[in-house]
Amino acid sequence: MKPIRSRGVIRGYTVAIVCAALLSLGDRVGHAAEPEIKKYEGNCTKAGCHEEYTKRPVVHSPVETGTCDACHETVPGAEHKFKLTSTGAALCTECHEAEKFQGKVVHGPVVQGQCVACHDPHGGKAKGLLTTDTVAALCSECHDKTLDGLAFVHGPAAIGQCTACHQPHASKHPKLLLAAERELCTECHTDIRDRTAERKHVHPPVESSCLSCHKPHGAANKMMLSATAPELCLDCHDTIAGRLETAKCKHSPVTAERACLTCHDAHASEAAGLVIGPSSMQLCLSCHNKEIKTPRGTLLNIAAHLEGNSHHHGPIQSGDCTACHNPHGGEQAALLSREYPSRFYSAFKPDGYKLCFECHDAASFESLETDTDTEFRNGTRNLHYVHVNKPFKGRTCRACHDPHASRNPKHIVERVPFGNWNIPLNFQLTPTGGSCQPGCHKPYGYDREQPVVNVTVP
Ligand code: HEC
Ligand code: HEC
Ligand code: HEC
Ligand code: HEC
Ligand code: HEC
Ligand code: HEC
Ligand code: HEC
Ligand code: HEC
Ligand code: HEC
Ligand code: HEC
Ligand code: HEC
Ligand code: HEC
Ligand code: HEC
Incomplete structure (x- = not known):
């Protein structure tokens, strides 16, 4: 100056x-x-x-x-x-x-009677x-430096309307502003004021100060942002910043072009979590409505999968993909939020299935004999235990269940993914049991009341 x-x-x-x-x-x-x-x-x-x-x-x-x-x-x-x-x-x-x-704040030259x-x-x-x-x-x-070197200058400042925001003499607001900062901004930006009033979820910093993200005169970034996403966001959201650095499984939209703004509205949204659109599931399906090629293989078209299979898993019925997936990335394969074996076979330990056991009872897999822990039993012989609870080649849940949706009740898969071969399962549910005729063994049945005598035991 x-x-x-x-x-x-x-x-x-x-x-x-x-x-x-x-x-x-x-x-x-x-x-x-x-x-x-x-x-x-x-x-x-x-x-x-x-x-x-x-x-x-x-x-x-x-x-x-x-x-x-x-x-x-x-x-x-x-x-x-x-x-x-x-x-x-x-x-x-x-x-x-x-x-x-x-006033509380008096302009320098006025203080001096100039x-x-x-x-x-x-x-x-x-x-x-x-x-x-x-x-x-x-x-x-x-103040000859106010607009110096700013690539994106704010409309009213660009046309020299300094007094659209500042009192020349004195004010009760800091920096001689005409009104409290947020009020000042929303008096012109009535669309932002209306959006934040109408939408259910408002981003806390938007309630307190527009200047936590925007510069008032202009900035090096579009929209007068003090930084661009993701840095802008990660400045405050340091737990996510930490996760992005360490994540073994990454989700490319988080760091791609618009980064966080691909999925989040910076100001306010109808859906929880400041997610863009009517719900977070709609958001996921707006991209996962096609097969996606990745270096590790082609990802299933989830939208088509849900449409073609009427039995939707509980969390999907309530629109919650993030019950199992962390959209920002994480330690587990497939962006899963908790432990889940990534292969077809796995040694059984309850901690390896934290994903499923968060909502389902691990007891269903813990003893060979039961008459209450699971419906998947032949008499009292626990078939969950028989298939899953093995020290080496325990079958993981994916051998029989689809985590998203299936045509069969109990989310039983149509086909078992086995290497490059998808073995048809031909599952039939009965009131007291069920049967299957897979490619891996002869037809088997189970019945909780009248145990079926199968030719061999798997
Ligand atoms: C930093 C520059 C600056 C200083 C110092 C300053 N003024 Fe002003 N004053 C302005 C500007 C700018 C306006 C608004 C002009 C316009 O109408 O756009 C204004 C407007 C006025 C007006 C007419 C509008 C109104 O608010 O009633 C009066 C009277 C006035 N000033 C008196 C004073 C007096 C007295 C002082 C010293 C105590 C003073 N000014 C110091 C910049 C200044
Ligand atoms: C509202 C108060 C005010 C009125 C009325 C006023 N003056 Fe001044 N005049 C000043 C002030 C203050 C200065 C000193 C200006 C400065 O410091 O820049 C000044 C300075 C001057 C000067 C010195 C040269 C200059 O322009 O700075 C002259 C000459 C002058 N006035 C003549 C007059 C005449 C003639 C009138 C009547 C037609 C008049 N003034 C009315 C306030 C006033
Ligand atoms: C003798 C009385 C008197 C004194 C002393 C006086 N003013 Fe004024 N001033 C007036 C009157 C009368 C008006 C016209 C008021 C109106 O239009 O509402 C006026 C108007 C103004 C305006 C508005 C001009 C416009 O048309 O936008 C400014 C600015 C101003 N004065 C500044 C000053 C400053 C600075 C001083 C001291 C150097 C000063 N006045 C001293 C009587 C005075
Ligand atoms: C859209 C409203 C707006 C406009 C237009 C505006 N300012 Fe500001 N100005 C602000 C806000 C808000 C602050 C407070 C910034 C802060 O607290 O970090 C500020 C702060 C300032 C400061 C204090 C130092 C600083 O940079 O923090 C100066 C000086 C300043 N403005 C001068 C100007 C000048 C000169 C113009 C015209 C070229 C102007 N302003 C136009 C809103 C505005
Ligand atoms: C004659 C010189 C001068 C002019 C002209 C001037 N200012 Fe200032 N301004 C100052 C001084 C001195 C300060 C106090 C700086 C400080 O405290 O660091 C200041 C401070 C400010 C501040 C910060 C106030 C605060 O509380 O921190 C703002 C905003 C500001 N000026 C805006 C303006 C605007 C808008 C104009 C044009 C209408 C303007 N100034 C014209 C000298 C001037
Ligand atoms: C006096 C009215 C006015 C005030 C006060 C005002 N703005 Fe603006 N703002 C505008 C105008 C005019 C534009 C340019 C509109 C456009 O390009 O669509 C603009 C543009 C913007 C933009 C860029 C929009 C775009 O599409 O490029 C942002 C961000 C913004 N203002 C934020 C703020 C913030 C934050 C504040 C409070 C510090 C504020 N504005 C106060 C009038 C105002
Ligand atoms: C948490 C950071 C953050 C806060 C706080 C914030 N904004 Fe923004 N704002 C953004 C981002 C990021 C964009 C760019 C959005 C985009 O590119 O889609 C933006 C865009 C804008 C735009 C232009 C685009 C639009 O949506 O109309 C305006 C105007 C605006 N903000 C005004 C405000 C106002 C007024 C406030 C305070 C009530 C505010 N912002 C608070 C981050 C923020
Ligand atoms: C100035 C600090 C600040 C900045 C910058 C900021 N946030 Fe936030 N954000 C918060 C605070 C405070 C909360 C509420 C507490 C929490 O959930 O951590 C929050 C909450 C959120 C939430 C959760 C809302 C909910 O209802 O659960 C999301 C999503 C979010 N921010 C995204 C973003 C994005 C995207 C950006 C960048 C455009 C961003 N934030 C920039 C401070 C910030
Ligand atoms: C692929 C979409 C997507 C991207 C990209 C994305 N998020 Fe999220 N984010 C979500 C979803 C979905 C939620 C969970 C919303 C809910 O249901 O509560 C969420 C939740 C959040 C939350 C609140 C809960 C938590 O985990 O703390 C914050 C904060 C957040 N995101 C910040 C960010 C930031 C910062 C970025 C950019 C680095 C970002 N997000 C990028 C989809 C995304
Ligand atoms: C903007 C488009 C977009 C959105 C929105 C989106 N995704 Fe993705 N997703 C992708 C792309 C592209 C990939 C391919 C892998 C990569 O590039 O990271 C992917 C990969 C995945 C994967 C597989 C990761 C792996 O490595 O096996 C899962 C799981 C996933 N997304 C879940 C979700 C969930 C849950 C949501 C909603 C919260 C969501 N996605 C929203 C674009 C998106
Ligand atoms: C109950 C937990 C759960 C829910 C809820 C869930 N997923 Fe998954 N998702 C999984 C598991 C487990 C896998 C890994 C499947 C495997 O490896 O066998 C997976 C894999 C994926 C993949 C990668 C598919 C591939 O071909 O590798 C995508 C994409 C995906 N999910 C998206 C979604 C979307 C979108 C939603 C919401 C509509 C969703 N998921 C809801 C558990 C879930
Ligand atoms: C966020 C909680 C949650 C997680 C995590 C979860 N489920 Fe579920 N699951 C449910 C809900 C809710 C139902 C529906 C229960 C009902 O309709 O009675 C359900 C139903 C099922 C059913 C059908 C039960 C029936 O009686 O129809 C199977 C099978 C199943 N889940 C398997 C799994 C597997 C395998 C995993 C791990 C990959 C898993 N679930 C993870 C909540 C969850
Ligand atoms: C060999 C196939 C198979 C495997 C592997 C398997 N399940 Fe099941 N599961 C079934 C069948 C069949 C049912 C249906 C039982 C009935 O209702 O008749 C079932 C039922 C369930 C149910 C409903 C409640 C119950 O126990 O009756 C849940 C929850 C469940 N399974 C979770 C899991 C989880 C979690 C895993 C992996 C840890 C898993 N299943 C592994 C075949 C399997």
Whole structure:
């Protein structure tokens, strides 16, 4: 910032301007060739001396009426001095209400009584007796760096409307703002105000300060953002920042072009979690409505899978893909939020199935004999235990269940994924048991009331 211009010295003092009004004799410098002595008519401007003051674009009312003595005292003698009746702001507050220039926050030059740093007491170039042609030019005399080097400048600042947001004299708000910061912004940005009022979920920083993300004058980034996503967001969301760094399984939209803003609305949303669109499941399905090729293989078209298979798993019925997946990435394969074996066979340990056991009882897999823990039993022989609970080649849940949806009850898969071969399962449920005829063994049945005698035991 430049130092405040000193207007302490009245320009023209030393030039012996002789005004008939004050001395009743003498001539104007520069008019020496004209011998005619102007007669004082009770007005310095009419005397032909200071007429210039009344020809300015905006003339101060007391000057217009020739009331020079409202501010100047007559100095007797040969010295033609326009001595001021008082100094600083006091001169002005003689007529202008002093309260206007007081407040919690008072502008630097006003504190110093430098009214004339911005106003010409006689007549100015622009409305408000300004010493400059525009408000912006005035402000930039002292604040010449405000818009420097900003690639994206805010609309009102770009057209020099500094006073659309700032009081020139004093304010009860910090930084001389016209209103509390958020109110100031939403008075113009009524769409943001309406959206945050109407939508169910509002991002907490939007409630407190728009400036936690935006710069008021302009910034190096679009939308005057102080940084771009994801950095903007990760500054506050450091747990997610940590996860992005360490995640073994990453989800590319999190860091791709629009990053966090691909899925989140920065201000407010209808859906929980500030998710864009009506729900987080709709969001997931807006991309997972096609097969997606990845270096590790082609991902299933989940939307089509759900449409073609009417038995939807509980969490999917309630629209909650994030019950099992972490959209930001994580330690488990397939972005799973908790442990789940990633292969067809796995040694059984309850901790390996935290994903399923978060909602289902692990007891279903823990003892060979039971008459309550699971419906998947032949008499009291627990077939979950038989298939899953093995020290080496325990079959994982995917051998029989589809985590998303299936045509069969109990989310039993149509086909068992076995290497490149998908073995048809031909599952049939009966009121007291069921049967299957897979490619891995002969047809088997189970019945909880009348145990089936199968040819061999798996
Ligand atoms: C509202 C108060 C006010 C009124 C009314 C006023 N002046 Fe001034 N005048 C000032 C102030 C303040 C200064 C000192 C300006 C500065 O410091 O830049 C000044 C300075 C001057 C100067 C010195 C040169 C200059 O322009 O800075 C002259 C000459 C002058 N006034 C003449 C007049 C005349 C003639 C009238 C009546 C037509 C008049 N003034 C009315 C406040 C006033
Ligand atoms: C930093 C520059 C600046 C300083 C210093 C300043 N003003 Fe102003 N003043 C302005 C601007 C800008 C306006 C608004 C002009 C417009 O209408 O766009 C204004 C408007 C005014 C107005 C007319 C509008 C209103 O608010 O009633 C008066 C009277 C006024 N100022 C008096 C003063 C007095 C008295 C002082 C010293 C105590 C002072 N100003 C100091 C910039 C300043
Ligand atoms: C003798 C009384 C008087 C004094 C002293 C006085 N003013 Fe004024 N000023 C007025 C009047 C009267 C108006 C016109 C008010 C109106 O239009 O509402 C006015 C208007 C203004 C305006 C608004 C001009 C416009 O047209 O936008 C500004 C700015 C202003 N004065 C600044 C000052 C400053 C700065 C001082 C001190 C250097 C000062 N005044 C001293 C009487 C005075
Ligand atoms: C004559 C010089 C001068 C002019 C002209 C000027 N300012 Fe200032 N401004 C200052 C000074 C001095 C400060 C106090 C700086 C500080 O405290 O660091 C300041 C501070 C500010 C502040 C910060 C206030 C705070 O509470 O921190 C804002 C906002 C501001 N000015 C806006 C403006 C606007 C808008 C204009 C044009 C209408 C303007 N200034 C014109 C000298 C000026
Ligand atoms: C859209 C509203 C708006 C406009 C227009 C605007 N400002 Fe500001 N200005 C602000 C806000 C809000 C702050 C407070 C920033 C903060 O607290 O971090 C501010 C702060 C300032 C400050 C204090 C120092 C700083 O940068 O924090 C100065 C000086 C300033 N503005 C000058 C100007 C000037 C000069 C203009 C015109 C070119 C202008 N402003 C236009 C809203 C605005
Ligand atoms: C005086 C009215 C006004 C105020 C106050 C105001 N703005 Fe603006 N803002 C505008 C205008 C006008 C535009 C340009 C509109 C456009 O390009 O669509 C704009 C543009 C923006 C943009 C960029 C929009 C885009 O599509 O590029 C953002 C972000 C913004 N303002 C944020 C803010 C914030 C934050 C505040 C409070 C510090 C604020 N505005 C205060 C008038 C205002
Ligand atoms: C948590 C950060 C954050 C906060 C807080 C925030 N914004 Fe934004 N804002 C953004 C981001 C990010 C964008 C860009 C959105 C995009 O590209 O889709 C944006 C865009 C905008 C836009 C232009 C696009 C639009 O949606 O109309 C305006 C205007 C805007 N913000 C105003 C505001 C206002 C006013 C506030 C305070 C009430 C505010 N913002 C608070 C991050 C934020
Ligand atoms: C100034 C700090 C700040 C910034 C910047 C910020 N946030 Fe937030 N955000 C918060 C706070 C505080 C909460 C509420 C507490 C929490 O959930 O951590 C929150 C909550 C959230 C929530 C959860 C909302 C809910 O209802 O569960 C999401 C999603 C979110 N932020 C996304 C973002 C995105 C995307 C960005 C970048 C555009 C971002 N945040 C930038 C502070 C911030
Ligand atoms: C692929 C879409 C997607 C992307 C990209 C994404 N999120 Fe999320 N995010 C979600 C979903 C879905 C939720 C859970 C919403 C719910 O149901 O509560 C969520 C929840 C959150 C939450 C609140 C819960 C928590 O985990 O703390 C925050 C904060 C959050 N996201 C921030 C971010 C940030 C920061 C980024 C960018 C680095 C980002 N998100 C990128 C989809 C996404
Ligand atoms: C913007 C598009 C987009 C959205 C929205 C989206 N995804 Fe993805 N998702 C992808 C892409 C592309 C891949 C392929 C792998 C990669 O690029 O990270 C993928 C991969 C996956 C994977 C497999 C990861 C692996 O490595 O095996 C899962 C699981 C997944 N997404 C779940 C979700 C969930 C749950 C949601 C909603 C919260 C969601 N996705 C939202 C684009 C999206
Ligand atoms: C009950 C937990 C659960 C829920 C809820 C769930 N998933 Fe999954 N998802 C899984 C499991 C487990 C896998 C890994 C399947 C495997 O490896 O056999 C998976 C795999 C995926 C894959 C990768 C598919 C492939 O071909 O490798 C995508 C994409 C996916 N899920 C998206 C979604 C979407 C979208 C939703 C919401 C509509 C959703 N998931 C809901 C558990 C779930
Ligand atoms: C977020 C909780 C949750 C998680 C995690 C979860 N499930 Fe479920 N599961 C449910 C709900 C709720 C039902 C529906 C229960 C009902 O309709 O009685 C259900 C139903 C089932 C059913 C059908 C039960 C029946 O009686 O129709 C099977 C099979 C199943 N889940 C397997 C799994 C497997 C395998 C996993 C791990 C990959 C898993 N679930 C993870 C909540 C969950
Ligand atoms: C060999 C095939 C097979 C495997 C492997 C398997 N299940 Fe099942 N599961 C079934 C059958 C068949 C039923 C239906 C029982 C009935 O209702 O007749 C069932 C039923 C269920 C039910 C409903 C409640 C119950 O126990 O009756 C849940 C929950 C369940 N399984 C979860 C799992 C989980 C979790 C895993 C992996 C840890 C798993 N299943 C592994 C075949 C299997």
